[in-house]
Amino acid sequence: MHRIAPALIAQLFSFLSVGALATALQYAIATLLALAAGLDLVAASTIGFLISAVFNYWANARLTFAAQSNHTRDRGQQLRFAAMVVLGCAMNAVLLRIAVSLGMHAVLAQLIATAGVLAANFALGHLWVFRRH
Structure with a gap:
């Protein structure tokens, strides 16, 4: 049986922790916009x-993927992250609408x-966005 490396497990735990905080922020903003401002759920x-x-x-660049990531301003990494955000945002909207x-x-x-x-972002973050190129 193939064992998952302890470093990958630690990375996943860190990713989930950062993601939980980011999700709480997203939900708080969405709730405020939908309930207080009357904005459509998908837009909020x-x-x-x-x-x-x-x-x-x-948080992910400095904590979760710090060992893989270049701590200096890495434009390529930022662009890959932006692409992941666009994909994740579209996935969120489509799945939510469905x-x-x-x-x-x-x-x-x-x-x-x-x-x-979350599943798509961890895979993309680990394999593409924060990977040293």
């Missing part, structure tokens, strides 16, 4: 996603969308 979630992406990049159209409660729909984006 998208704005929250984009704002939380800034924190997510900063789940809501199927009649799911907004909270459950957002949790499903978040799970899909």
Whole structure:
């Protein structure tokens, strides 16, 4: 049986911790925009996603993928992260729209969308965005 390297497990734990904080930020912004400002759920979630992406990049570059990442300003890494954010944002919006159209409660729909984006982002972050090129 293939063993998962302890470093990869630690990296996944750090990624999940940073992601939990970024997700809490996204949800807080989305809730505020949807409930207080009356914005559409998908639009509110998208704005929250984009704002939380800034924190997510900063924390993952310095904490989760620090060993793989160049600590100096790496434009290529920033562009790869931006591409990952665009993909994740689109995935979030599409999954959320599908789940809501199927009649799911907004909270459950957002949790499903978040799970899909989380899986894609860890794979992209580990294999492409923060990998030394």
